[in-house]
Amino acid sequence: METVISMKNVSFVRENRVILRDINWKVSEKEQWVILGLNGSGKTSLLNIVSGYQYPTRGEVSVLGHTFGKTNLPELRKQIGFVSSSLDRFNQTLESETVEDIIVSGKFATIGLYHTVTHEDRQQAEQLMASFRIDHLKGKTYDTLSQGEKRKVLIGRALMAKPKLLILDEPSIGLDILTREEILALIKEIIVTQPCHVLYVTHYIEEIIEEMTHVLLLKDGQIVAAGKKEEVLTDEYLSETFQLGMNVRWEHNRPWVSIEKKSMLQRS
Template sequence: MSNSISLKKATVTFDERFTLTDIDWDITSNQHWVITGTNGSGKSALAAVLAGVGDIESGSISGLPKRVGLVSFEAQAELIAKELKKDDADIMDVISLGTPVHEMIFDRCQDPELAQKLVKKFGLSKLLDRAFRKLSTGETRKVMLIRALSSKPDLLILDEPFDGLDVDTLAMLQEHLASIIHTVPMIMVLNRFDEMPDFITHVAYMDKDGSGKNGSNRGKLTLTIDRQDKAAFNELYQLLHLKTTDLNVPEADPANKLPELDPSQPLVKLKQATIKYGDTIIVDKLDWTIEQGQHWQLSGPNGSGKTCVLSLITGDHPQCYTNDIFVFGFQRGNGESIWQIKQFIGYVSTALQWEYRVSTSCKNVIISGFYDSIGMYSKSSDNQKKIADQWLALLGMTDRADQPFNKLSYGDQRLLLIARAMVKHPPLLILDEPCLGLDDMNRQLVLALIEKICEGKKTTVLYVNHHAEDKIKGIENCLELKKE
């Protein structure tokens, strides 16, 4: 590949089933990329675009190479489907034995010497006369790899190349790929970050972009990262860990179990709630019910009363006693203490992060959530330490357990404070502008963690932000306040 490939605001559709939207991406001949991201985000589709697949709806794509070596499950399935068609007795006068492996590999082969060498390396010598369609999945994949590698490609596209290969073949493939990095640029699609070869220079991260017309799915290229940027690379690893890990939200500590709530009662009910200062009305006759397991987004411009409404729920606003408010089984003003209410609430805000300035370890920050303290002033139990370790694992921060909290990035501090708020599994988790002050990567990390919590189904999330359109997967209810 002598020239660079350039995608400028490219929107590409695939049979009305999937659309890549507004893709900006430049690839030069000295770069080797991994495309990664969440399931269904369009990783394979983006790789296929470089092989000329898809219909360009808008934008531009230039510099696509003439000869592309492509290995993917889709291409593998197409080859097998073509072979199976040869079995159709209505069309064929004789029963087809199918295309033999040697024909699949050597027909129109650009580098027979390399192909022969790889056949021997991959242990296919005894299978050359066998019908291609009679091979196992792993053997079929080996044939695909040999075809692509011996095609003298200008660009090599390998979509999950390591799947289905035995240990010995995997090692041989990795060795061969490392030997050709100076002659052909490579694009790999990988779900597992730990499979990334050392020679990869750049990473492209894909994410889902909602649904398009006719219900088709959409994907977007969200980030491109130079592997030399260690900080950005580590953050992307953490994001992928949160997005794709099978780990669940850790359980609460039985020794710190909260009182049971009546499942038939709402967590919060505001009836005609009004907040005013003199003649200025901030919140006017608000009716709002939050049921258990019903995640909400509270949005609105500055001055619309979002923080005031939150403080009515938490009991921090003096006018909470002059309004008709029901929280966690308590009717406000009937003798309950503020701590009886707050034990059921996890709260994260920028203000809390400003206050949390003690020099304690990441692990102790999480453990402090059991005591609702800023810092650690009590001896923690073995089970609390174990739960904190599980949260660190979920966050992809196990190796930072003993690092000082105040030495972490702003985004990592926010993640830990959300974990701190969640350790007791409060019935209600209030996240007040959790993405305020975060760059795009850290914002995505925080949103991924919130999605994970919503999946857990034991805590109701109240997510506060400025923009109603800034949706989080799992949060289906929205209350938008207007500024009077």
């Protein structure tokens, strides 16, 4: 499998509103992508199509070798790990679950355990906990964890099924700087050690670590630029995407941005 994701002339319309327009995008093996854009730019709809929860209004989509219209989408979803703040809607169910049970449930793509769990499943969950350095949380319930610990547990859950594609939708939202860097270090470890491709969605350019290779910029449902991060993360492309004058600098192979004062004055 050389192509991980392929979108050709993809549009998505809901209630006569165009959410995505003429998306042409390809993700190849060994590429790790970041998706950037303002709220309302189409990021969520793009992710929902990739994960098989929404069907494009027009265009051709292929994910992990599965061509939409010719494949079983529930089977495709079993190959995709998903971590998002949208999972918070299941907190009432999660809060009384133990850390290890939540991680094991990822094998079955369920919230809560409703299947027979083998000794091997338990061992795999414990190995994930050890590699994420959260094995000390064994036996603790979800409601007793910090936000950072919860995020690590959900990432472990997403990896339990050994996905070929891992979608991380703003995994650092609501975290302090120290915890955010711990999550980014964990993602680096996943990229280096796990046989999966990452789609990382964020609002913060400085979260693009060295191991993330490509960037997709979205604005009003259209692609501003897509390609290698060094070619896409320019002052011009970012200023167009975020509708602000932005300047990019690179430190330790990570991009950082500043906002032009004149640009801020014009918007105030």
